[in-house]
Amino acid sequence: MTETPDAQSPHYILEHTFGYTGFRGDQQDIIESLVRGEDALVLMPTGGGKSLCYQIPALARPGCGIVISPLIALMQDQVEALRAAGVSAAFLNSSLDFRSAQEIEQQLLGGELKLLYLAPERLLQPRTLELLAQAEVALFAIDEAHCVSQWGHDFRADYLQLSCLHQRFPQVPRVALTATADQRTRQEIAQRLDLSDARHFISSFDRPNIQYRIAPKNNPKRQLLQFLNTEQQGHAGVIYCLSRNKVESTAEWLQQQGFNALPYHAGLPSEVRAEHQRRFLREEGVVMVATIAFGMGIDKPDVRFVAHLDLPKSVEAYYQETGRAGRDGDPATALLLYGLEDVVKLSQMAATSEGNEEHKRQERQRLDAMLGLCEITSCRRRALLRYFNETLEADCGNCDTCLEPPATWDASDAARKLMSSIYRTGQRFGAAHVIDVLRGADTEKIRQFNHNQLSTYGIGSDLSANEWRAVTRQLVVRGYLQVNAEAFNALQLTEQCRPVLRGEETLQLRTLPKAPARATRESAGARAAVEIADHDLPLWDALRALRKSLAEERGVPPYVVFHDATLREMLTARPRNDAEMLAISGIGDSKLARFGAPFFELIREFDQAPA
Structure with missing residues (x-):
């Protein structure tokens, strides 16, 4: 007699809801710990699959998983992606009118929701805490947990009060998740969120698909333009600048050069920021020029490059910002241009910061470590990982110092x-x-x-x-x-x-380079990410056009329908039935039911077309 699969088991949910056949890294251990009701602190690089670590336990446990997320603008896309996978998910934030918020609250109390996203400010309101006390809560997931670090560049004061969850809901498991935290920040997260007994899961920091390139500024506009023209035509990317004025002037200049570039910084009206963020997430090939106000929690998988036109103030900031490239695992590039003026400016900022002398000393040490990464002549990835106490046994072969050893x-x-x-x-x-x-x-x-x-x-x-x-x-x-x-x-x-x-x-x-680095590394850079055989290009373009059309009908980003990697696998496999379509990574039961028919029809048309 065949045993009926357990629809509540993490493996069943992984395969049938999210369309993946196996867990990666520590995912299974994390998920099973939370399902058992234990607390966890998860450190996992961007693109490593952090969201599944709380989404699957929320689906496997009775009740609704409450996700604390710091950015209202991104909740909608995360909820839409879950709904596309057949998960009953919602968010409560200030973008909802009173009636809509009331409906969601009733769904929570009625046990109809499996995941609910809240900003920390909303969660901490007495009314919300009372609402949660009346509902069945499966777990609390505190995303972007490094926001609790008081001297971090993403610090959010409301995060400091989230320790109340342990006091108010002692039986509900909590998981804090972040992509970037050195030993000191991890200790701070555990202390401030009252997670001293939580098990720590620390994944490898290595993002082998990202090519790290760092060069001194000689003519930054020319250097950036050469990089974009030779390697990044039509690709989505983020360009970071230190000041608001530089963000706006760079975006305007790129528009004049023919790029679909948008500015983003805290000084822009909130409706402009929201619109630019929406366009970046939903349109293809948009280049966002931004201060560090942009990027936290960005869920766009196909960002092919991150460029810094100014020096980040720490290795943690650099790692976190570059990590927004290549979340889909395909090749991506991180380019940093820096100069002595950056060193001077950041030194001044550290010297005049509001912290005490110990904090200023730590800021200076962080800046020194960042400068050291810029000036080394050995493998950059080994140095970057060493900063996070991780050892890479051999040179990576995918950074500028490995590809073109400096003279x-x-x-x-x-x-x-x-x-x-x-x-x-x-x-x-x-x-x-x-x-x-x-x-x-x-x-x-x-x-x-x-x-x-x-x-x-x-x-x-x-x-x-x-x-x-x-x-x-x-x-x-x-x-x-x-x-x-x-x-x-x-x-x-x-x-x-x-x-x-x-x-x-x-x-x-x-030795100072006599000319900008040659554009001969495209096989290791972003262009390889979308390299399709000539005879497959017509179907590839048709698959992408169909995905875009389906996404626009539903008002969601294209990647909510299918990731590029899923389309490429479809291009190769040419699935003809449900079983073959479900064998493709990223396609679960719900996505097959919603999107399978038009893709079957399109592939059939191409297969039947005369050669």
């Missing part, structure tokens, strides 16, 4: 010239003036201070201004020089420079 040169003599010039000008001037002295420039400032009479005047004319900036930047990063933010960003010597000045230590520095 180095003996910069000992140049370093001594630079240090001498800084010393002889009184350690009172910024990099631009010191470089002018070295190169023998005739400026009003040089004449004013008689610096054309110094022994170091003109002794560095053999190097270009760009090359001297590269030397200066690397010496600052390595600790031989410091920038005094309180003295007009004056370059100053440190104790560490003495052995170099005395000739007791040699310095090997990176």
Whole structure:
């Protein structure tokens, strides 16, 4: 006698609701812990399948799973994706009118919902907590849990109060999830959310599909344009800038270059931000130019690149922001352009922050670690993972330093010239003036201070201004020089420079690239993600057009219907019946019922068409 499968088992839900045949990494252990009623702290990289870790237990346990999510604008897309998979899901937030909110509350009390998304502000209202006390709650999932870290760049004060869940609902399991947290932040999450007894699940931080590339700025607009034109035509991506003004000017410039680029920052009206975010999620090939106000919880799987036009202030921020690329597992690229001015600006921000001296010291250490990642000549991925206490046994072969090992040169003599010039000008001037002295420039400032009479005047004319900036930047990063933010960003010597000045230590520095990196890495970059054989292109385009049409009918992003990876598998398998369609990753019972017929018909048309 054949045993009837348990429709409440995690494996059954994974296969029939979400369309996947097996769990990845720690997913099964996490899910089974929550099903048993245990608490968990989950650290899993973006694209690693965090959402299934709370969605499946919510479906397997009696009651409704309550998901605390920090961004109202993204709840709708997450709920739509669940509904497309046949899950009764809803959200409660300020975008709903009173009657709609009341209907959802009644559905919760009536046991009709399996997942309900709430912002922390909404959850903490006495009325909401009373509502939840009357309902059957399967679990609490606290998404983007790093928001609890008080000095993190995504800090949300309301997250600090979520420890009340343990006191009010002691029998309900809780899971806190985040993609980025070093050891200190993990401890802070556990402490502030009252998860001291929770089991910690820490997945690998490695995102092997992302190609990391970091280059000094020489002409950032030209560098960005070459990257977009040669590798990213028609692809969705995010470009991060430090200031609002730079966001707007960059978006406007990209529009002039023919790109579908939109600005996003906290200073824009909320309705404009919401519309731009909606377009980014639902249209194809949109480039979002943004400050760090954009990105947390972004669920778009086919972001093919993330570019930084300014230096992130920490490795955690860099890792989290680059992690928004390639969530679907296909090749993606993370490009960072940085310069000495970034170092100066971030140093000033750290020095003038509201924290105490210990916090400022930690901020400086984080910045130093980020600069170190920029200037290394070895595998970037190994260094990035090492920061999170993870060891990669061999070089990755998919970062710029692996693909094109940087040339180095003996910069000992140049370093001594630079240090001498800084010393002889009184350690009172910024990099631009010191470089002018070295190169023998005739400026009003040089004449004013008689610096054309110094022994170091003109002794560095053999190097270009760009090359001297590269030397200066690397010496600052390595600790031989410091920038005094309180003295007009004056370059100053440190104790560490003495052995170099005395000739007791040699310095090997990176050679400044003579031209932007060649666009010959496309096989490892984003273009490979959508490479389709010529004879398959007509059906590929038709499958994408059908997906877009079905998505527009339902007012949802295309990936809510099917991911690109699912369409590619469909292109190869050419399914002819339900069993063959269900064998494709990402297609469960509900999606087959909703979308199967038109895709069967389209594939049949192509298969029957004369060659």
